[in-house]
Amino acid sequence: MRIYEVFLKADGKEEFRHAGSIEAPTDELALVLARENYTRRAEGTHMWVVDRENICVSEEGFIDANLNKSHRHNDGERVAEWRKSQRNKKSNG
Amino acid sequence: MVKSVLSSAIKEYLLAFADDEHLMGQQHTEWIGIAPFLEEDMAFASIGQDELGHASMLYAFILEGSPEIDAFIFNRKPEEWRSCQLVESNHQNWEEALIRHWCYDMAEDLRWELFRESSLPELVLISERALKEEKYHRRHADALVENLLTVSASKSRLMQALEKIVPEVLELFSSIPGETEAISSGLVSGKYCDKLPTWRSRVENRFGTLDPKLFTTSDYQARTKRHLDFAPLYGRIREVFLLDPKAVW
Numbered sequence: 001m002r003i004y005e006v007f008l009k010a011d012g013k014e015e016f017r018h019a020g021s022i023e024a025p026t027d028e029l030a031l032v033l034a035r036e037n038y039t040r041r042a043e044g045t046h047m048w049v050v051d052r053e054n055i056c057v058s059e060e061g062f063i064d065a066n067l068n069k070s071h072r073h074n075d076g077e078r079v080a081e082w083r084k085s086q087r088n089k090k091s092n093g
Numbered sequence: 094m095v096k097s098v099l100s101s102a103i104k105e106y107l108l109a110f111a112d113d114e115h116l117m118g119q120q121h122t123e124w125i126g127i128a129p130f131l132e133e134d135m136a137f138a139s140i141g142q143d144e145l146g147h148a149s150m151l152y153a154f155i156l157e158g159s160p161e162i163d164a165f166i167f168n169r170k171p172e173e174w175r176s177c178q179l180v181e182s183n184h185q186n187w188e189e190a191l192i193r194h195w196c197y198d199m200a201e202d203l204r205w206e207l208f209r210e211s212s213l214p215e216l217v218l219i220s221e222r223a224l225k226e227e228k229y230h231r232r233h234a235d236a237l238v239e240n241l242l243t244v245s246a247s248k249s250r251l252m253q254a255l256e257k258i259v260p261e262v263l264e265l266f267s268s269i270p271g272e273t274e275a276i277s278s279g280l281v282s283g284k285y286c287d288k289l290p291t292w293r294s295r296v297e298n299r300f301g302t303l304d305p306k307l308f309t310t311s312d313y314q315a316r317t318k319r320h321l322d323f324a325p326l327y328g329r330i331r332e333v334f335l336l337d338p339k340a341v342w
Binding site: 001022023024025026028029031032033035036037040 | 130131132133135136139140229232233236237240
């Protein structure tokens, strides 16, 4: 048995989303079993099943946050404050 | 729909199909929780629910809009059922349940195909809906069987089950009450047993050539005699209904 990850995409502009996983011995069985296990209530219009072995996994720490570059974590609050003060200045003066 | 458009012979003919679908669905769904692995457990019961859905469409059609569908199904006497032995027999081995699923679904689309150009448009729609699902039932059954046939221990169990099930399938094809009138009225395009060679070639393409004697058994019950397993099965089906037969669900 192999483990497959199941992804579903709803109709329209929705992206594929992870729905869960499934155990199956072959690709064809993974497809038919995923169909019965994950799509019985019209959860999507497209499905991918991906053998977990074929997923490239980054090692631990590979994508940890870079703590010394705070400018990359700007939430826009300071800019919004500055713009608000500029607006107020204009309307007051 | 206008009352009593359907003759009693036509109703008998459709009832045989509805009862087969109902009991096949029931048998499959009883594997919930005990099928060999979780994914298959869910899939098998889900396919069973599809068959129950087909039965429900046919019963509604036969009863021509009557709201008494549940009462009709659950209050019938055993001799009023028109199901075949294949769907009444209780196969408790997984290999037999799987082979029956394979055999039944390889025969079911051939049966729905007969309605494709039916004189009654509603039946054409019902058959189209069913055929859409049947495609996946066959893929499911065939993918499992194909995989298991590669393991010699599994193969011998499957082959043994097949020899037991094939004679029951012959009755499914051959003894449908009301068939003559169903054909002459344009309800269906032909005799179901004419599809038997197609079914047989599907079987032999998948499992190899079988003993021809398997295909000549003719001990048909004509769908009027119930299998010994019917009574307990009917008991399980009616268990909840009988708690309060007047309840509205």
